[in-house]
Amino acid sequence: MIFKAIGRYKLLVTAALLTMLLQVGAALWQPSYMKSILKVMADMTLSTNGKIDKISQYGIALIVVAVVGLIGSVLNTLTAAKLSQAVSADLREQTFRKIQTFSYEDVEKFKADNLVVRMTNDINQIQMLLMMVFQVLIRVPLLFVGAFILSIMTMPKLWWIIVVMVVLIVVVTGISMGRMGPHFAAFQSLMDRINGIAKDNLRGARVVKSFVQEDNQAKAFDKESDELLGHNLAVGYTFSTMIPAFTIISQLAIFGAILLVSTFVTKSASVAADQLGGIMSFVQYMMQIMFAIIMGGMMSMFASRGMVSMGRISEILKTETSMTYATDDVEDLDGSIEFDDVSFAYPNDQQPTLKDISFKLTAGEMVGIVGATGAGKSTLAQLIPRLFDPTSGTVKVGGRDLKSVSQQTLKNTISIVLQKAILFSGTIAGNLKQGKADATSSDMDRAAKIAQAAEFIDRLPERYDAPVEERGNNFSGGQKQRMSITRGVIKSPKILILDDSTSALDAHSEKLVQEAMNRDLNGTTTIIIAQKISSVVHADTILVLDEGRLVAQGTHKELLETSDVYRQIYDTQKAKED
Numbered sequence: 001m002i003f004k005a006i007g008r009y010k011l012l013v014t015a016a017l018l019t020m021l022l023q024v025g026a027a028l029w030q031p032s033y034m035k036s037i038l039k040v041m042a043d044m045t046l047s048t049n050g051k052i053d054k055i056s057q058y059g060i061a062l063i064v065v066a067v068v069g070l071i072g073s074v075l076n077t078l079t080a081a082k083l084s085q086a087v088s089a090d091l092r093e094q095t096f097r098k099i100q101t102f103s104y105e106d107v108e109k110f111k112a113d114n115l116v117v118r119m120t121n122d123i124n125q126i127q128m129l130l131m132m133v134f135q136v137l138i139r140v141p142l143l144f145v146g147a148f149i150l151s152i153m154t155m156p157k158l159w160w161i162i163v164v165m166v167v168l169i170v171v172v173t174g175i176s177m178g179r180m181g182p183h184f185a186a187f188q189s190l191m192d193r194i195n196g197i198a199k200d201n202l203r204g205a206r207v208v209k210s211f212v213q214e215d216n217q218a219k220a221f222d223k224e225s226d227e228l229l230g231h232n233l234a235v236g237y238t239f240s241t242m243i244p245a246f247t248i249i250s251q252l253a254i255f256g257a258i259l260l261v262s263t264f265v266t267k268s269a270s271v272a273a274d275q276l277g278g279i280m281s282f283v284q285y286m287m288q289i290m291f292a293i294i295m296g297g298m299m300s301m302f303a304s305r306g307m308v309s310m311g312r313i314s315e316i317l318k319t320e321t322s323m324t325y326a327t328d329d330v331e332d333l334d335g336s337i338e339f340d341d342v343s344f345a346y347p348n349d350q351q352p353t354l355k356d357i358s359f360k361l362t363a364g365e366m367v368g369i370v371g372a373t374g375a376g377k378s379t380l381a382q383l384i385p386r387l388f389d390p391t392s393g394t395v396k397v398g399g400r401d402l403k404s405v406s407q408q409t410l411k412n413t414i415s416i417v418l419q420k421a422i423l424f425s426g427t428i429a430g431n432l433k434q435g436k437a438d439a440t441s442s443d444m445d446r447a448a449k450i451a452q453a454a455e456f457i458d459r460l461p462e463r464y465d466a467p468v469e470e471r472g473n474n475f476s477g478g479q480k481q482r483m484s485i486t487r488g489v490i491k492s493p494k495i496l497i498l499d500d501s502t503s504a505l506d507a508h509s510e511k512l513v514q515e516a517m518n519r520d521l522n523g524t525t526t527i528i529i530a531q532k533i534s535s536v537v538h539a540d541t542i543l544v545l546d547e548g549r550l551v552a553q554g555t556h557k558e559l560l561e562t563s564d565v566y567r568q569i570y571d572t573q574k575a576k577e578d
């Protein structure tokens with residue numbers, strides 16, 4: 001996944017690698033000039049002949065190498081930043097596109113909040129890792145090996161000091177990383193939970209305020225946040241012991257090296273000068289080795305977090321949607337519906353929500369679905385536009401098994417207006433066009449009249465261009481429902497499902513909507529899921545659900561005579577009204 005994403009930016013990758021090489025080359029070269037300058041300076045105690053010129057030459061060369069290294073470093077940072085941002089933007093878009101192919105069931109399995117964290121936080125982790133990789137990937141091994149060899153070449157007798165230092169630093173790094181690893185693994189799932197709480201709280205701000213739940217919400221948030229703090233502190237503590245440990249190791253190594261060198265210095269001045277220059281560059285190489293190991297450790301830290309994130313993104317990209325369409329052909333189906341021995345269980349649910357349901361509806365009928373809360377009405381309705389596939393049995397529309405028709409055919413044939421009116425930020429027109437992409441303003445007028453939305457839309461100065469805020473927050477519950485019904489009816493579908501979607505409307509408006517539908521959507525099979533039997537008394541047929549089973553079907557009059565469940569619901573509601 002990641003290699004494919006990076007592969008698109010060959011030029012940037014090459015530039016990042018070359019600039020990295022430039023940096024390493026310059027870093028390794030500099031100490032040798034230092035050594036030469038110091039050697040010449042020490043020699044000056046014997047004779048100054050031509051020495052100043054030599055020092056200037058070495059000095060200029062040293063500055064040139066340092067400037068080249070600096071340019072390499074700036075260019076490398078720029079290319080690494082550009083590359084990591086481009087790759088992570090591609091991954092984010094690819095992930096979002098993939099999620100768009102998911103069925104509703106797939107989204108339910110992942111959970112929406114979790115998908116949001118993956119597309120934001122996880123992609124950021126990958127971006128940070130890539131930035132690190134393209135800044136230090138080659139630099140670490142080259143700097144380590146280069147500085148190691150050059151240090152031993154500079155002071156062959158001190159090879160063992162380098163080896164002891166490397167072993168100690170590797171041991172400290174290994175122990176520290178081992179301690180930090182489990183904390184990094186916990187970060188991501190904690191971020192999912194914290195994000196979920198924050199989102200629930202902000203979305204349900206009205207409920208939180210009206211039920212004075214601020215304290216409880218804050219406590220729940222604090223619990224997760226404290227756990228995250230605990231992991232962050234544990235990482236911080238380990239880090240705070242790691243850095244001083246490195247400093248002590250390097251100081252001891254430098255001290256040891258200087259001490260040993262002083263014992264090598266003989267009375268010969270030229271040898272002493274040589275040793276002085278040597279020890280300077282030796283110490284510089286030692287520092288570079290330590291830097292390389294620390295950078296390597298840091299990279300492995302970013303890598304361990306980035307790998308977890310990559311796994312989470314690749315899980316999305318590898319997910320094959322649970323719903324496939326047998327064909328792309330667009331067909332003209334009529335609005336008849338047939339359920340043949342349908343049972344359905346939600347993903348990860350052992351118990352079926354719908355059990356052995358069979359019925360037939362003729363095109364153009366007005367159908368009511370009633371039943372107690374939790375009886376399975378919405379679940380049954382969701383199987384018609386194929387939001388879920390049945391666990392067993394067949395759902396047919398226009399005589400065709402839903403699994404054998406194309407997505408576009410389904411979209412053209414069926415509209416569902418959900419219990420909760422969901423609007424997207426943009427304009428009213430933008431939301432209505434989700435129902436019919438090429439809707440004209442006369443289509444919108446017609447649909448708005450049916451849904452009794454015209455009365456408030458006409459009062460808005462911008463009418464259909466009026467802005468809709470996030471989740472339609474600038475509209476009332478009833479206005480949102482009316483817009484949602486407008487979106488549902490705008491394409492005059494063959495089948496229209498209204499899932500308790502007039503609940504926020506007063507009885508008069510509900511009646512007006514139904515009358516307008518009867519008049520203007522003649523020929524549309526209308527399924528009305530209703531809490532109140534009064535909303536469906538005029539239906540051609542009513543399905544009565546009880547604990548996931550279809551227990552009766554008929555007209556209001558027939559059901560009053562034949563169905564105990566129906567009569568019970570009717571009597572209870574009537575008693576309440578009286």
Ligand SMILES: Nc1ncnc2c1ncn2[C@@H]1O[C@H](COP(=O)(O)OP(=O)(O)OP(=O)(O)O)[C@@H](O)[C@H]1O
Nearest residue numbers: 108346349353371372373374375376377378379380
């Ligand atoms: N996404 C889901 N995942 C798991 N279980 C679910 C899901 N949605 C609904 N259920 C369960 O399925 C059962 C039927 O729910 P459904 O929403 O279909 O009932 P309903 O008859 O429409 O109820 P209501 O009239 O209250 O809207 C309930 O027990 C509910 O807990």
